[in-house]
Amino acid sequence: MPSLSIDTMRGYLYRSISSMNQNKLNGLLAEIDFRDYLSQIGFQERVSVGGWIARSRGINVFGDNTIVMFPETMRPDEDFGSTRDLPNPSHGLHTICSTFHQLGILSYFCVPVLIENENAESITWKSIQLGLPTEQTYSDFPNSIAGFTKRDRNYNFLRNHTDSVADIPLASLPEEFTKESLRVCFQNCIMAEISDIDGILWGNQFTYPLEIKEKTPATDRIMGDYFGLDVGPFVKLAFYAARRGQMHSLFVVREIDNTTDRNLVNWWFITFERLALFASWVSMGGGTNMQGGGSTVVKIPKNQFTILNSETLAVL
Numbered sequence: 001m002p003s004l005s006i007d008t009m010r011g012y013l014y015r016s017i018s019s020m021n022q023n024k025l026n027g028l029l030a031e032i033d034f035r036d037y038l039s040q041i042g043f044q045e046r047v048s049v050g051g052w053i054a055r056s057r058g059i060n061v062f063g064d065n066t067i068v069m070f071p072e073t074m075r076p077d078e079d080f081g082s083t084r085d086l087p088n089p090s091h092g093l094h095t096i097c098s099t100f101h102q103l104g105i106l107s108y109f110c111v112p113v114l115i116e117n118e119n120a121e122s123i124t125w126k127s128i129q130l131g132l133p134t135e136q137t138y139s140d141f142p143n144s145i146a147g148f149t150k151r152d153r154n155y156n157f158l159r160n161h162t163d164s165v166a167d168i169p170l171a172s173l174p175e176e177f178t179k180e181s182l183r184v185c186f187q188n189c190i191m192a193e194i195s196d197i198d199g200i201l202w203g204n205q206f207t208y209p210l211e212i213k214e215k216t217p218a219t220d221r222i223m224g225d226y227f228g229l230d231v232g233p234f235v236k237l238a239f240y241a242a243r244r245g246q247m248h249s250l251f252v253v254r255e256i257d258n259t260t261d262r263n264l265v266n267w268w269f270i271t272f273e274r275l276a277l278f279a280s281w282v283s284m285g286g287g288t289n290m291q292g293g294g295s296t297v298v299k300i301p302k303n304q305f306t307i308l309n310s311e312t313l314a315v316l
Contacts, residue, residue, distance in 0.1 A: 009177035065147030101131030203316035228297035268305035
């Protein structure tokens with residue numbers, strides 16, 4: 001029975017993640033808390049697992065092709081060998097991916113296959129395209145993905161040693177490991193610009209890609225209290241808005257009282273439409289971003305955010 005222990009998963013993350021600064025860790029913790037909160041208010045079936053969005057790189061082809069990938073989470077000490085039956089994607093994920101497909105973004109559900117017991121590098125991946133009107137079958141991933149430039153040789157993404165991986169909560173390690181394994185498999189052999197997807201909310205009217213952050217409000221003498229959003233995530237939300245159709249997007253904030261204790265004050269959200277209307281046109285320098293470098297921040301007035309609860313989610 002080929003399986004992986006939680007320690008093997010953690011060891012893989014030590015080598016695959018280039019850095020795990022406090023901002024990146026807090027963002028991960030906010031995602032975990034967000035899913036817990038949705039479970040408490042009865043919306044756990046309305047949000048997808050995290051995944052990746054990738055688009056083509058290269059002169060004259062940059063951004064021409066875009067795909068999204070959602071992995072099956074690999075649970076520790078369970079059989080993920082080649083003889084197991086591959087799972088059927090959930091109805092909710094089919095619905096979400098149908099929206100992406102209508103916008104020209106191909107969507108894939110990816111499942112891991114472990115070849116050698118306790119060897120995380122022996123994982124291969126299978127994928128099935130979702131959002132199509134006809135039944136599809138699993139194929140080898142990423143060999144079946146078209147529209148991207150293949151690398152001349154594999155790139156070594158497992159060269160790091162990130163000690164702070166130990167701070168990732170035990171309960172979230174399998175999901176983080178699975179996402180990283182999928183990313184490494186894809187980027188090892190394909191040239192792409194890639195960014196994580198915190199989750200997709202399946203609303204009553206629209207499909208909402210999510211950007212989830214943990215924040216304390218800052219104060220501006222002109223704007224008053226505001227939440228900042230790094231330019232990178234802002235551009236990603238703008239990309240979703242440009243595609244539009246039945247897809248909107250949400251910036252979700254876990255407001256905390258201070259950065260040491262991280263006590264919850266409130267959950268807030270704002271649609272990208274309102275964010276774009278009220279965000280300051282003058283950006284400002286922020287703190288350390290999730291990659292460890294300096295950030296540029298877009299300021300959004302706090303009074304334009306809506307409290308996130310079962311009543312406000314029910315009308316989305």
